[in-house]
Amino acid sequence: MDVKDGPPDGPVLRVSQVLGPITALGPGRRLGVWVQGCPLACAGCMSRQTWDPAGGQDVSVERLVRLWSRGLADGYDGLTVSGGEPLEQPEALGALLAAADRARGEADRPDADLLVYTGWEDAEVAASPRAQAVLGLADAVITGRYRAGEPTRLVWRGSANQNLNPQTPLGHRRYAPHLRRRAERPDLQVRVTEDAVHIVGVPMPGELGRLEREWAARGVTFRENTWRP
Numbered sequence: 001m002d003v004k005d006g007p008p009d010g011p012v013l014r015v016s017q018v019l020g021p022i023t024a025l026g027p028g029r030r031l032g033v034w035v036q037g038c039p040l041a042c043a044g045c046m047s048r049q050t051w052d053p054a055g056g057q058d059v060s061v062e063r064l065v066r067l068w069s070r071g072l073a074d075g076y077d078g079l080t081v082s083g084g085e086p087l088e089q090p091e092a093l094g095a096l097l098a099a100a101d102r103a104r105g106e107a108d109r110p111d112a113d114l115l116v117y118t119g120w121e122d123a124e125v126a127a128s129p130r131a132q133a134v135l136g137l138a139d140a141v142i143t144g145r146y147r148a149g150e151p152t153r154l155v156w157r158g159s160a161n162q163n164l165n166p167q168t169p170l171g172h173r174r175y176a177p178h179l180r181r182r183a184e185r186p187d188l189q190v191r192v193t194e195d196a197v198h199i200v201g202v203p204m205p206g207e208l209g210r211l212e213r214e215w216a217a218r219g220v221t222f223r224e225n226t227w228r229p
Helices: 061-073 090-106 122-126 129-135 169-178 207-217
Strands: 012-022 030-035 057-060 078-082 113-117 140-143 163-166 188-192 197-201
Touching (some): 057 061, 061 090, 140 169, 163 169
Parallel strands (some): 030 078, 113 140
Antiparallel strands (some): 012 057, 140 163, 188 197
């Protein structure tokens, strides 16, 4: 999705990519925003390209909310913010969530939810008033480091330690049925842009390698990928 921006006016978020619609990180069709920069560097992360805080590009919150508003008009069911680590940019994240909330009200789409992924543990969030204030603007939050050695089939979570936390009445209505729901198979989505193939979702251990082998058998090879050093 094109996120080229003019001179920043207002808060700016460092972003790795924006894709929509996505269907593998939350219920329904969604706008996905991946922030840039992550000091947690979880072993086995499939999004290593988001670690470097100097990577990606600066995108104004205003531009991101325009994309969100366009998605709402197209019937999107929610906004998912992942990364990278969103809490590395708390002010911009808070500005995005607050503006996204206003935009869904203006579009008369109060059912469109806001979901944030963070690698912070629940105890770390509880110990940080700033993190609590920012994440409190989301309808639901998925917390916890990714642990490759603790695979899970719980939907939208990468490892068994991660928690899905509904926070608002909308969040409880939308996410309560999924708190313990298990996927029968990995829910992965493949999006192709001009210069990349994007795999969106939460793969099971070995799933990305299997996909590489299947594509190679069909003559598709990659110069590089984002899940290996």
